[in-house]
Amino acid sequence: MAIDLVTRKEWGARAPRGSYSTVRSTRGVKVHYTGGRVDPRLAEDHDRCVAAVKAVQNMHMDGNGWLDIAYSMVACPHRKVFVGRGPGHLTAANGPGLNTGHYSVLGLVGNSGLVVPSDGMLHGILDAIEYLRDEGGAGREIKGHRDGYATDCPGGQLYSWVRKGAPRPGANSTPAKSKPEPAPKPIEIVWEGDVPRWPGRVLTYTKGKPYMQGEDVRVWQAKLQKRGWSIDVDGLFGEESTAVCRNYQQATGLMKSGSGQVDEDTWNMSWSWRPPTPAKS
Template sequence: MQLVTRKQWGARTPKAAASYLASTKGVKVHYTGSRVDPKIVDDHDLCAALVRQIQNGHMDGNGWNDIGYSFAVCPHRYVFEGRGLHKLPAANGAGLNSDHYAVLGLVGNSGLTVPPDLMLHGIRDAIDHVRAQGGAGTEVKGHRDGYATDCPGPQLYKWVQDGAPRPKTKEEDVALSDADIAKIADKVAERVWKRDGIIPAADGNPDNAYWTGATTVGYVAKQVRGLAAAVAALPAPVPAAVDEAAIVQGVLAGLSVDAIAERVIASVGESFAEQLLQALALRLGR
């Protein structure tokens, strides 16, 4: 589980300590009940900002001691610690909070309304976590099961009714097309040109001089385009410095190749050439 602690997302200090929750029947799944900006799918920083916004609304608007949810899950499979384990939530409704943990999916009634597969995986991660560490039982219900509300919305509620299954898409089955690989390579190369002050050749021929020399751009672009032939020579495993999950998650979340490339660039640092190649190779199963 990719847990984001309260300190990491910038949570406020609760006004008062939550009541202790020894065990529950299970989990109730929630949605925000308001508009969620679809931009959060392409910008993970917006996810933490939204969780902070929700906490502010609960504490300042509702007068609650803290954010009402036990955990919140974003489109990138990150699980944000809300009240956390063994703490009575406030989001399920008076008299109902002691029966279930409250897990929020960051989708709303407009904007982003369909939970991406990664979010569903994250909600399942949170469910497994509270079962293993928080004394939660096996029930998985929607907020509307026991309270007069539309929550968690039609999309999430249908998933709950279906048994809250993990999505069928498996990370190891994700493959980028050759065209997508080329686009990612081009995007990375373009960014490195700007970073290193390189002026591309006027004719755009990748075999010309600007692909070689002190920069690693040539290695990245040419080898990524010829990935199948180059993979056999790659060392394993993928270096720890590369966040290859950023590529997988980007593909599963349906991000544009530009957005995936941005994540790759942010994740691999100075030695990104070899690491990018290895990460893409791993994802292609080559």
């Protein structure tokens, strides 16, 4: 079956606010879900799918101030594929530093309401992936948004399907079962007066790997922000936190080049170091 493509003109897309960044190829595609409630009536009424895609674009452009809808393509329950940013254009959906590696395809399911993707939607996602391979140089990888970024996306249903190898519904294959991911252990922060004790793990980031996350990350970020460094206090240790850590290590003289890792010395320095007092003129 050829792809049932819904062009931007056909779904009434707004024009982007500027020019897209170009990509020639990617390692593959990452699958997403909305992360919110999706009206179950979409499954019976395609006009509601069109309205949902428009709502996503409006949220991204008006709510987030982005150039356009973040996704490369969108698949609905009726095996129709909406063109988002499209092939050859940089997506904005995978997370900071992760958009050049993969295109993005949104399946119109959420974390409440419509949560189970129909066979038509799974076919549509795969149709979109094949289209991105043919038209945009997408590689063979099919991953979930959470592969490399700390998020629940694309939800349990879609991610389970991705982990099974994203098979076509009705395909005669029995993919190997994957082991469930262990739940992350809570990180306890023990405060000794006004200073928290080092929690015992090095905060670090490895490109292509999930971000470290936890209360220790958030506490350290909050301290650096309070010291005047520009850093988001989101509990996720990624590229931004690594860069701030490296610059902080250099500024304090802790490390000449800066490792970008919050080890015990860096953690303690974050609370004990004081900037030199300027000489009086």
